[in-house]
Amino acid sequence: MRVAGRRAVEAVRRRLVPGAADRGANPVELAVVMPAILLLLFGSIQVAAWFLARSTALHAAQSGVNAQRVHDAPGGAGVARAQAFLTAAGDWLADPQTSCVDGDDQVTCTVTGKPLSVVPGLSLTVSQTAHGTVERWTEAGG
Template structure:
């Protein structure tokens, strides 16, 4: 019986170690969690900006499209997508059309999951303008 008590007493040295280990590891886990969420927010902002730019190119490249068709289409898309891309309204989408191609650019910032941490986002799409050609 005395041997069993000594064995139990020797095992008691580890008692309470789990909360201490958790207290040491938990900040690292939280940093990794918020970092992964911020990375996801950046990728969603980039995807949103690229889709808006592609929508602008698709609208602007049509035969006899109005001069602002691309900007209107990209703005409509950005208004409908929510807040993954913020600050885009300051500069607004821009589309430049030449005789043969159209280029639309969307700028903004990613949504900030971690306070004070956001990233600039700029996406550009190109396309060929539809036009009449002679053989």
């Protein structure tokens, strides 16, 4: 009678303990889902790095325009200021290239570079442009 009672108790325990029959299923499920989780994780980090590089390029271009649009600014002041900004900002933008075009009444600076790559084999390019009006003296008409 004792053996039958123990068997009955063991059968009830197996039914009451959740997942007792599915031992080892969690590691298999994790192995199936983990590549997707890692892809989402690295993808979100790559998107964040792209946005940071884009923001850095835009602020460098705006800084270059602000330096070049000043009344009687020397040639190359915008490029120098944009490069100084990129140096101070760090390495968010790899291989940056800066160009500023000074027209009659407009200044345009463009900063191009590559964001940091977290995903192997992925090569992105970021390019941002800023425009501004050149400061000049005017005389009041009277």
